Amino acid sequence: MSLFERGLVHVYTGNGKGKTTAAMGLIVRCVGHDGKAAMVQFMKGWPFYGEIKGLSYLPNVELFRTGGDKCFRKGEHSDRDLKEAQRGLEIAEKCLTNPKHDLVVLDEINVAVDFGLLKISDVLDLISIKLPTIELVLTGRNAPEEIIEIADLVTEMVEIKHPYQKNVTARKGVEY
């Protein structure tokens, strides 16, 4: 029995902090109601993210990580980056058509599109094949207008103040 009679499409975008973290919070809430969740991460092959171990404590959560173990720059991607994004896309397809899932998070997929690793039509196709009972969450800054248009729920995380303005760099347990 699925948690959602009619699963919606969420987008968490914007330049502020809290997009991936909000999606993880939804996973906590979902499993707290005995739901089943999957998170497919794009461009996040780096092995030191706190969510890897953190999410492993939760029951009924699958985490799939794709992407190289490096920083990405827009416009500079390798064949391996493209292949990894494609691998993420294929996993996402499987998750979105598997009736066991209540919640599927495609983490940083907006960035993968923005950086040219995926096409907008790839994401629109994923949305179109999603089973009706699955809640789908797309995260990452610079969500394309076509995706915002089709989504049911869109939140823009706006950075009002950030400590890198005070030279604080990314910190373990907070940014990763």
Added chain:
Amino acid sequence: MSLFERGLVHVYTGNGKGKTTAAMGLIVRCVGHDGKAAMVQFMKGWPFYGEIKGLSYLPNVELFRTGGDKCFRKGEHSDRDLKEAQRGLEIAEKCLTNPKHDLVVLDEINVAVDFGLLKISDVLDLISIKLPTIELVLTGRNAPEEIIEIADLVTEMVEIKHPYQKNVTARKGVEY
């Protein structure tokens, strides 16, 4: 050994979805790095929140819930509501001065101030007594300017699109 050499003060505010959920995602990340977290919820005595069971799966997380089991309206609070907010304040004080914690979330505390259950000075006092090694997260819409001023990291969740515009009401596993 604390996760943070210098813990910062975050605020998640705004009318959009993702404030409490982002704070829960930070908890996931924190325990994923073997940190210890506490969440004190204000105005959330209702027993059906998914986070209650969801967070219980994570190690080293304490959840303290305060507030009556009902909806709140601004300007209409009972003595019990005030007492519950005060109880939350006292728990928050203990959490923020206990060196075992790496992360302390004061969930909906901005709303408790906005609704007149707490004073701005109560929150500023909490920030001032916080141990330097603790990362403090304050959530809730309508964060007062004085708190934004003193915070290190402020994200405003802006609602771009929400399904209640399509008559979808709060749903289990998503909004609660």
